Amino acid sequence: MNYPLIPPLVPAPSRSAFRLRRVVAVATSPFTGQQQxxxxxxxxxxxxxxxxxxxxxxxxxxxxFLLGLRxxxxxxxxxxxxARVPRGVAAGAPYVNAAxxxxxxxxxxxxxxxxxxxxxxxxxxxxPGNRLHMVVADAASDGSGVAALTIEPPLRGAPxxxxxxxxxxxxxxFRLASxxxxxxxxxxxxYGFSFSCIEAL
Numbered sequence: 001m002n003y004p005l006i007p008p009l010v011p012a013p014s015r016s017a018f019r020l021r022r023v024v025a026v027a028t029s030p031f032t033g034q035q036q037x038x039x040x041x042x043x044x045x046x047x048x049x050x051x052x053x054x055x056x057x058x059x060x061x062x063x064x065f066l067l068g069l070r071x072x073x074x075x076x077x078x079x080x081x082x083a084r085v086p087r088g089v090a091a092g093a094p095y096v097n098a099a100x101x102x103x104x105x106x107x108x109x110x111x112x113x114x115x116x117x118x119x120x121x122x123x124x125x126x127x128p129g130n131r132l133h134m135v136v137a138d139a140a141s142d143g144s145g146v147a148a149l150t151i152e153p154p155l156r157g158a159p160x161x162x163x164x165x166x167x168x169x170x171x172x173x174f175r176l177a178s179x180x181x182x183x184x185x186x187x188x189x190x191y192g193f194s195f196s197c198i199e200a201l
Contacts (some may be wrong), residue, residue, distance in 0.1 A: 005068060007065055016047060021045075025040065041156075044153070051192070066182075071178070072179050075200045077171040078197070079170055089115050094165040096108060096163045101155060108149055112141060131155075135150065178196065
């Protein structure tokens, strides 16, 4: 089995819950109530996915996908099913515009010039290595097609200069949150599937 796998396209999830989990320590003084906050580097995506009821002709593909992951060993590519298309204009052929970038700001180029709302808060982007990030502030391109994107989670490693910035069907690299994979079925042969996953770091 070659990883990452691609989930079946149909049926699409009927319900999804996405969240970004962080590691932030808060120490509160028992005497003054003052707080000391320490944000650590850990930040990753998690998701819970539920599929609509389906008959065996479609259930088989999902069974094969889930069992083919071999628990938490295998990885797969997945987009947020409710945000496959950006809210912003997203015109152009964007790419990473400098090497060695870190933190929460990503300099990009290749956008249509002088465009307000080239991406908008809540839009996902996929960077080289199948790294999924969300734009958290509206961004505009300048006359050279350059745009600075404010993103979460922060960059874990510097993406390569010239690497593509994917804005439609932006996907991340995930693995199952459990080694167990299963489903239920009723007397009419209608199957139900749900699973939880975590970003593969």
